[in-house]
Amino acid sequence: MKSYNIALMPGDGTGPEVLVEGVKVLDAVASKFGFKLNYENYDFGGERYMKTGECLPDNAVDELKKHDSIFLGAIGHPDVKPGILELGILLKLRFALDQYINLRPVKLYPNVETPLKDKGPEHIDFTVIRENTGGIYTGMGGAAMVGTPNEVATQVMVYTRPVVERCLRYAYEYTRKRNKNKTLTLVHKCNVLTHVGDLWVRAHKEIGDAEFQDIKQDYNHVDAATMWMVKSPEFYDVIVTSNLFGDIITDLGAMIQGGMGIAAGGNINPEGVSMFEPIGGSAPKYTGKNIINPLAAICSGGMMLETLGEDAAAKAIDQAVNDAMASGKIKSLSAGKMGMSTTEVGDFVASLIK
Amino acid sequence: MKSYNIALMPGDGTGPEVLVEGVKVLDAVASKFGFKLNYENYDFGGERYMKTGECLPDNAVDELKKHDSIFLGAIGHPDVKPGILELGILLKLRFALDQYINLRPVKLYPNVETPLKDKGPEHIDFTVIRENTGGIYTGMGGAAMVGTPNEVATQVMVYTRPVVERCLRYAYEYTRKRNKNKTLTLVHKCNVLTHVGDLWVRAHKEIGDAEFQDIKQDYNHVDAATMWMVKSPEFYDVIVTSNLFGDIITDLGAMIQGGMGIAAGGNINPEGVSMFEPIGGSAPKYTGKNIINPLAAICSGGMMLETLGEDAAAKAIDQAVNDAMASGKIKSLSAGKMGMSTTEVGDFVASLIK
């Protein structure tokens, strides 16, 4: 029987609770589809940082590299200064494992409430592919005369052709596999970011013209994209964008698809080890109450299987989540208002796996 | 009688049509409140660029500096390569006239349709103050080996303490003058942009603690801010943010307040010459049909008067726009669907000036 080795990183707050439900559904689907998942636990996160002062010990990356994939609960601790764990764990892993794609489906499941008027599941179904290791996230830049009236600080948005290309090529291929209107929209700000924007625009056109003539090319400025996401989300099929713009528009995307309870993300190295996570954070105030929504974790498990090549199993998870929502039995996506406990939602979705 | 010299830049497309209505309402209010507006016309824009090859001739900035304010219709021409006019006119004026504040009220007038569920005028009423000359808009950066597989491109986000300070101080003062919950929310991305973000965060706190103890300080990451603007816009009073983030979130703001038909902006140099504009662009396909919505231009005229110190007159314009919408006679904000022509909307608002 085929088997995969998965590193589990439950992390902080409600992370462990949602991850358990993700694993529950993964196991249900694995047994139906005839493969096996072996898990190993890693305790990286706020608690460990407070005890040991370390975010990711030196050998951790090597350890994690031995797995087929990483499944993460949440990182973030109320007693740790904001930024430390995010940079020390999440961003560090993206860089160290070269997870250069961030994949964020923005999909409205049935009965999920969106804050947008007159929009249903038929309108909100697109995917954002965010470049995940370059741009202004590289840490290039610095500051001088800090704390004086002359302080000057910089951050450098930097892209090279190969880094742009590998992201665009992934995005074109992803668009080809999707069954919507075969349109890849580049989101950037090329009218102001003349150097970096121009690099993206040219590469988008050249690669599309040469290798993906079946895919329509489109372009939006990032400011305009936030408007269209709210006014006409049905317009989008796949969006590809740079790191910072992707960070911003995927949060907006999470909101229009019903919020953090359902938003799943993948940090993907197509040739290496990827990491999947519900993007909602550790939600300290709901911790330990069995009331947090595990659907985002369950959906990220599905994305993990898709990336591992288990497409049918991935589809089964997506279908089960869809059916769970369509049943009307889950009253809301908000913690404490689901009409079910965290465990019950996991059981329910697992029971719907076909 | 007090008088002001206004440079009119009708610009391209529907710019001239909306500007005429803006001027109509300005004149109505001027005669009620006892001041005079003298206008001088400038033909900068796409047509002139295509004839002469120049965006802003060398002496134009000096000419414009002699006025009390600039009132702009729209810049953008279908036959001119995107970027040229924006950089050559709009951004050039911001830099040359040191218009370091971009002021964008996000206000839902009565009967205006917002794409958000369950939100009315009582929920959507905040102002974004965008730093308007610095950051990643400075043009710092460059590219090497362009067009080769080794191409590398950079854009530098750069801020100095004085540039951050003058923007924050303006924002604090603006918050003090507004009558909401006296909260100034800094929007940035300090967990990733560690140098520039840190500069903004420290300056926001230090200036607030020292000089504006009556103002509550708040902070949102830019990604989260796009979520809250959609989910809980009522939460915001004044947002202050850097140039690029401001560009993005003000477009989202325009959408939730009902779209480009009503979105007004000011490019302000508090000690110099400011420029006011409807932010919607030149809308070539509606040009010359007398169907474009002039309300955004009318509102920008109001902002201009406020900045010139004519507060009562500015309030009268805001009230007239409010009353025009409250009357229910304007059916929609979209071009061609207003149930009135461009001219009639201008006449109607002018008639409501009290």
Ligand SMILES: CC(C)[C@H](C(=O)O)[C@@H](O)C(=O)O
């Ligand atoms: C936590 C933070 C560093 C991270 C990011 O900015 O990428 C998060 O917002 C995300 O989108 O995964």
Ligand SMILES: CC(C)[C@H](C(=O)O)[C@@H](O)C(=O)O
């Ligand atoms: C036209 C463009 C250069 C401009 C900007 O990015 O500032 C516009 O989007 C705006 O917000 O005024």
